[in-house]
Amino acid sequence: MGEEYDIVNLIVLGVISWTTVFLLVRKIFSDRSFELCNRIVSTIHGILAVILASLSVEDWSCPVCPLASASTPKQRQVLAVTVAYLIYDLICCLFDVKFTLDNTVHHLVSIVGLAAGLAFQLCGSEQVAAIFITEISSPFLHARELLKEFGYRDTDLNLAADVLFAVIFSVARMVGGPYVTFVTLTANNPLLIKAMAVGLQLVSTFWFYKIVKMVKYKLTKRRKQVGMPGKLD
Secondary structure: OHHHHHHHHHHHHHHHHHHHHHHHHHHHHHOOHHHHHHHHHHHHHHHHHHHHHHHHHOOOOOOOOOOOEEOHHHHHHHHHHHHHHHHHHHHHHHHHHOOHHHHHHHHHHHHHHHHHHHHHHHHHHHHHHHHHHHHHHHHHHHHHHHHHHHHHHHOOOHHHHHHHHHHHHHHHHHHHHHHHHHHHHHOOHHHHHHHHHHHHHHHHHHHHHHHHHHHHHHHHHHHHHHHHOOOOO
């Protein structure tokens, strides 16, 4: 019971901490948009989540092992930090002028899935692996938008960020993702965790398709710009 209270306290402290970081960033970049400040916080979380997930791995020869086992304290901390961030980001999105229902649903489903892992105190390896896979491309996703707001739209630097994000996303979600989904489904995990694994892979596949189209468009557009320097968009 005491450990459960510790996790709840960590989540509450995490929500307060992420909110505080956002307010500090908002103060530093007071002349910038609400979205930019939130993306900076999201970038910090992405980097922190990957580091914490890596530190929680017990055996790098099998980073998803042991399967369907009790979560370790380090794994529960990783989950708690990410749940806290998702709660903060969900609240933050409600105040954003670009509020979207699909983003809200995504946050709610993710919170429920990770909270289920904390409640069951199982599947720590699988869920931490999922966090690693989803967050490793996150800093590069936000870097693309940050560069645009700082005036680097349609530049070689922005194109490089687009391509780098696409490559890391594709390798993580379409190579690592199916592997994590497979081991999660074949292990003796709760049905909710298995459903979350399948849902995550389906969403990843959808976004992979969208990202391929985006990169193809960007490369085609860049070639036209190089061929016609007098007609930049």
